Amino acid sequence: MAKGRMIELQDLWNDRNLPTELKMKLIKILVWSVLLYGLEGWTMTKADENRVLAAEMWFWRRMLNISWKERRTNRSILEELGVKRQLLGELVTRKLTYLGHILRGSGSVLTLQIIEGKVEGRRRRGRQKKQWFDNIKEWTGMSLVQAKRLAQNRTAWKKEIRRCSQMVANRQ
Template identity: 80%
Template sequence: MMELQDIWNDGNLPTELKMKLVKIMIWSVLLYGLEGWTLTKADENRVLAAEICLGRRMMNISWKEKRLYRSILEELGVKRQLLGEIVNRMLTYLGHILRGSGSALTLQIIEGKVEGKRKAGRQKKQWYDNIKEWTGLSLAQAKRLAQNRTTCKEEIRRCVKLVDNRQY
């Protein structure tokens, strides 16, 4: 992002072009390998903050200027999309795994249980906990849904819309 400072400062470039550059060059690096991420609330906040930080940098707005994130997004002419993109990619990957397109080991890891006693204290958030939070489906329900690609895609779009429309 810093290497492209000349582009961000150029007033002749339209905002839409700058936004496309951010999505192509920055988001691809930012979202690399996200299918395996386990998102905690702190991670979600970091993703949302990164989206606003990128917008500020692109519009050349200092962090010292007390601006609401909504005003920055309105000036850019976009809605929050980064977290929705993460949800979309993770749910698409889940459908891929549950249909059996991935390796058998991956499906076994998702469905498997570890025997024995767990450590004392609060359980750590797991990858599938994010999926349950976004979809509200159990693993068996998700597996049935994933078998039909069209209904799976509709469910993914619904979940992405819900995440993108959340108030922060």
């Protein structure tokens, strides 16, 4: 859907009268918002992370009218724009902000019960599927109890969100 939105706005990207900085802001407002809609509920696998990273670079290339045939590296495009990869960091920020909201009890009681709850019975054979909270453990290195304690202090939680977001964004 986000790529479709990007294609719909092709007239904007081709307009030479618009400065690049404005085009970048428009991408963040008009395209990223479509991509990131509802992401708080996503369980991010490594393949999903790679898709998000590829989509971000596709957006920048499309904005600059750079073909894949030109064999330009992602690094050269980011240097030309003067930016770093941000989309995955934004995803982490939004997901951790939502978790803090839930853990403080600001959301519904049901969402907190779902996160803290256990399912009765036996699990299926084979490797366990990645769960929603597994992303949080990977990014923060905390258990649910530690995250819940830290989320009660909003300023400490915001610092943790910033740290995790920067760590994930710099990982690329």
